[in-house]
Every structure is written in C-alpha cells, then in structure tokens.
Amino acid sequence: MTDPVLATHNLQKSFGALKATNDVSIDLYPGEIHAVIGPNGAGKSTLIAQICGGLKPDAGRIELLGQDVTQANTATRAKAGIGRTFQISALAMEDTVLQNVMLGAVGADGSPWRFLRPVLRDKALRSKAADALKRVGLQDSAARRTSDLSHGQRRQLEVAVALTLKPKAFVMDEPMAGLGAEGSKTLTGFLDGLRDEAPILLVEHDMDAVFALADRISVLVYGQIIETGTVDHIRSSAAVREAYLGGDA
Incomplete structure (x- = not known):
C-alpha cells in the first residue's frame, strides 16, 4: 500500500x-x-x-x-x-501579483522580511514566479495590483505562492x-486539477x-x-x- x-x-x-x-x-x-x-x-x-x-x-x-x-x-x-493557504488572505494588497508570488515565496522560505525587496530583481526567482502564475492561470494578471483581483483570483494567487516551493502536500x-x-x-474546478500537483x-x-x-x-x-x-x-x-x-x- x-x-x-x-x-x-x-x-x-x-x-x-x-x-x-x-x-x-x-x-x-x-x-x-x-x-x-x-x-x-x-x-x-x-x-x-x-x-x-x-x-x-x-x-x-x-x-x-x-x-x-x-x-x-x-x-x-x-x-x-507543506504548502499552506489561509482562511484570511495573507497577501500584500498594494503589491502586484508577481511581487506577491516572489516575496511570498521567499518569506515562506524563512528569510527576514527586511531583505526581501532586493529579491524582486532576482531573475531566476522572477522566472519561477511567472511559471507559478501560468500554472494557476494568472499569467496575464502579473502586473495588476493584488487589491484589484477578485476574491477567487486571490485564492489562486495564494496557491501560486505555495507552488514556488514545490509542495509535497x-x-x-x-x-x-x-x-x-x-x-x-x-475554484472547485481549479482545485480538482490541482490534486495532480x-x-x-x-x-x-x-x-x-x-x-x-x-x-x-x-x-x-x-x-x-x-x-x-x-x-x-x-x-x-x-x-x-x-x-x-x-x-x-
């Protein structure tokens, strides 16, 4: 088994x-x-x-x-x-969608927040974040401010953050x-396909x-x-x- x-x-x-x-x-x-x-x-x-x-x-x-x-x-x-998404969104609403994925991924990795802003210039991390956005269907929203997303799109964005860490669960x-x-x-349809990840x-x-x-x-x-x-x-x-x-x- x-x-x-x-x-x-x-x-x-x-x-x-x-x-x-x-x-x-x-x-x-x-x-x-x-x-x-x-x-x-x-x-x-x-x-x-x-x-x-x-x-x-x-x-x-x-x-x-x-x-x-x-x-x-x-x-x-x-x-x-362990990739977690929250009941109450932990996203930074004034940042762009792409910035949230980049900063959230590094923050979840345990890095101190004061060192995160220079990370936005990291090309490798930017590429990883862009790939995560594509996988959740938000690639066309990368430059949008997060506060402009629908509630469901914010849930998908949280999943994109988790995906950058290659979650096992x-x-x-x-x-x-x-x-x-x-x-x-x-969102139900989206999560149904996510179980393959x-x-x-x-x-x-x-x-x-x-x-x-x-x-x-x-x-x-x-x-x-x-x-x-x-x-x-x-x-x-x-x-x-x-x-x-x-x-x-």
Whole structure:
C-alpha cells in the first residue's frame, strides 16, 4: 500500500480544560483530496495550526513523507513541502501579483522580511514566479495590483505562492470562504486539477464543494474525529447527520 504523504498520529492539544484536539489521527495520500469538516469550534483551525507549525501539540506527532516534523517550525515545514493557504488572505494588497508570488515565496522560505525587496530583481526567482502564475492561470494578471483581483483570483494567487516551493502536500483552510456560488464553482474546478500537483488536505464549510472534490472526508466534532470515509459513507452516517450535517445531508 502507498504510504501517506502527510499524517498526524494521536495529536492532542488542550487550552485549560478544553481539549481542542483530542487524539486526532488523519492521513493524506498521493493524488487525493481529504476534506476535514465540522461545526464551528470543532478544532479545525487548531488542527491546521499544528500541522503547519504554528502551534505545538501537547502529544502525538506529525509526519511528512515519513519524516517526523512535529518539532519543526513553520518555515522548515514549508521548505520540506507543506504548502499552506489561509482562511484570511495573507497577501500584500498594494503589491502586484508577481511581487506577491516572489516575496511570498521567499518569506515562506524563512528569510527576514527586511531583505526581501532586493529579491524582486532576482531573475531566476522572477522566472519561477511567472511559471507559478501560468500554472494557476494568472499569467496575464502579473502586473495588476493584488487589491484589484477578485476574491477567487486571490485564492489562486495564494496557491501560486505555495507552488514556488514545490509542495509535497497542500493544506487549505476554507478556500471557498467569501466566494459566491459562481466563484466557488470556478475554484472547485481549479482545485480538482490541482490534486495532480500535490494532494490536498482541505478544511471547508462549503459542503457542495466538499462533496464535489473529496475522495475522503473526516468529521471533526469537539476535537475528535467521529467518522472518516467516502462521500457516500459520510452522507449516510447517522452519527455525522446528528453531529453536523443535519437534514442537508
């Protein structure tokens, strides 16, 4: 059997008496989209922060390509191959699209921000950034100010930043947030093709997008995974309907 690209093993994280992550084990295999769903306050953001290095677990471990990265910081994990996109955009709105890819790529690599501006003259990095923009379909927008992009285009731009680091796995935190129906449809099609670049761990509230994209779904409730399975399995699960999906399943 193929080994997972990304895996957590029995992760635990508490804030006082609150168990935000309670013995969470989850894995991501090559070519798949594994969605994590759950109600507000379920612990999804805490789980993502632990996987990406912003928060250290109290117990358990995180592996990328079989290597333990539990103690590695965010920049080290990015260089190792975890490509993250954020629920709230971290882009510099006054910079151009191309500048965001160049500066974001170097910043994610752990370089101090004060040294980034001279990097804009780096021809090799400019070429790499231009290639990433082409792969996400934004090559014609390279000179545009980022604030002029649509919300969906900004999501694609975040992916372009991640692509410059040649990610082994994407971790996406609610990429559909703030998009209308048409924007969600467009981004769903884009993400469907992106799994060929690297598998995607997708945290998302848009259930239409989740059901259209996911190969597997894990349901997180009060810090615990209560069910993992295919779309059909999750749709038919009485426990999931009671805890989260309700009559919309």
